[in-house]
Amino acid sequence: MPNTIFQDCEETQICNGSILIEGMRFPAHLYAPKTIHSALAYNARADDIFIVTMPRSGTTWMQTIVYALLNNGQGFDENLDDFIARNPFLEMHGSNVVEAMPRPGAIKTHLVFEHIPYHPNAKYICVVRNPKDVCVSFFRFIISLSPEAAKNSSFDCLFEQFLAGQTGHADYFDYLFSCWEHRDDPNVLFVLYEDMKANIRSSIIRVAQFLNIDLNKKLLERTVLVTQFDYLKQNRFNERIIDSEPSTTIEFVRKGIVGDWRTVLSDEQSRRLDAHFYEKTRDIPGLNTLWHGYNVFNSCT
Numbered sequence: 001m002p003n004t005i006f007q008d009c010e011e012t013q014i015c016n017g018s019i020l021i022e023g024m025r026f027p028a029h030l031y032a033p034k035t036i037h038s039a040l041a042y043n044a045r046a047d048d049i050f051i052v053t054m055p056r057s058g059t060t061w062m063q064t065i066v067y068a069l070l071n072n073g074q075g076f077d078e079n080l081d082d083f084i085a086r087n088p089f090l091e092m093h094g095s096n097v098v099e100a101m102p103r104p105g106a107i108k109t110h111l112v113f114e115h116i117p118y119h120p121n122a123k124y125i126c127v128v129r130n131p132k133d134v135c136v137s138f139f140r141f142i143i144s145l146s147p148e149a150a151k152n153s154s155f156d157c158l159f160e161q162f163l164a165g166q167t168g169h170a171d172y173f174d175y176l177f178s179c180w181e182h183r184d185d186p187n188v189l190f191v192l193y194e195d196m197k198a199n200i201r202s203s204i205i206r207v208a209q210f211l212n213i214d215l216n217k218k219l220l221e222r223t224v225l226v227t228q229f230d231y232l233k234q235n236r237f238n239e240r241i242i243d244s245e246p247s248t249t250i251e252f253v254r255k256g257i258v259g260d261w262r263t264v265l266s267d268e269q270s271r272r273l274d275a276h277f278y279e280k281t282r283d284i285p286g287l288n289t290l291w292h293g294y295n296v297f298n299s300c301t
């Protein structure tokens with residue numbers, strides 16, 4: 001096969017810079033096959049809280065919210081080492097780190113729901129975001145990784161990969177469908193990034209109820225304060241968190257708005273993504289109207 005290098009590693013294939021495991025593709029410069037396998041084999045515990053997302057959907061924001069709620073309103077910056085220790089990244093850090101994490105804490109994962117270690121009493125917070133903003137945010141993230149990545153990446157190319165479900169990790173719709181399928185499970189909380197933007201207080205209340213946290217007004221307001229975009233930016237979240245992940249330029253906190261896709265997608269790309277979304281979701285009532293009210297799918301509403 002031209003331009004393709006296959007390299008067997010136990011049950012793992014590495015192809016064009018991606019580690020292929022269980023239908024997911026992990027960027028080989030960020031992940032190690034052994035660690036991914038250990039993550040998949042992790043024995044979930046009853047007191048686990050998982051934050052489940054496709055990258056660029058609001059993972060970091062949800063991590064800071066859960067951390068503040070579990071720690072009496074503490075911001076990530078008040079004890080950075082503690083924040084990092086209580087927020088392990090399952091497939092990047094592996095099962096040993098998760099087993100040894102201080103609790104309570106929350107486990108970040110970009111595994112697709114059916115591959116996430118399961119325990120009936122563990123809690124799973126799924127955050128989903130509209131595909132247009134995810135696609136654009138993903139592109140910004142990739143070009144922030146290195147000057148070389150910036151030079152060699154084009155949005156048009158990334159857009160085609162996104163439509164084909166071939167960007168890193170998994171197809172956007174694998175995340176969306178699998179989280180949607182579990183949205184009514186008692187141990188699953190299904191959250192929209194756009195709803196968090198529209199009403200952060202009611203989103204925090206939902207998270208607190210789900211985690212059985214006694215939320216008074218003071219804790220609510222403190223959580224709003226230490227997790228809002230400006231707070232994270234002003235306290236240099238991106239720069240201070242990088243020690244825990246193998247890149248020096250990741251923009252976890254970048255622009256933080258709904259509709260940034262308008263500045264990047266052409267009209268044609270927007271229409272194609274509209275059509276793709278409706279094609280994929282048209283037989284799934286509720287899912288096909290999930291972003292109604294957020295002015296995302298212009299041409300099909």
Ligand code: A3P
Pocket residue numbers: 053054055056057058059060061133136137138140227228229230232252253254255256257260
């Ligand atoms: P943008 O790139 O559109 O700005 P993840 O943490 O899953 O990688 O998601 C990153 C996205 O969430 C980025 O989107 C980032 O700016 C946004 N984000 C992070 N913290 C946020 C906050 N407190 N409020 C709103 N958006 C936030």
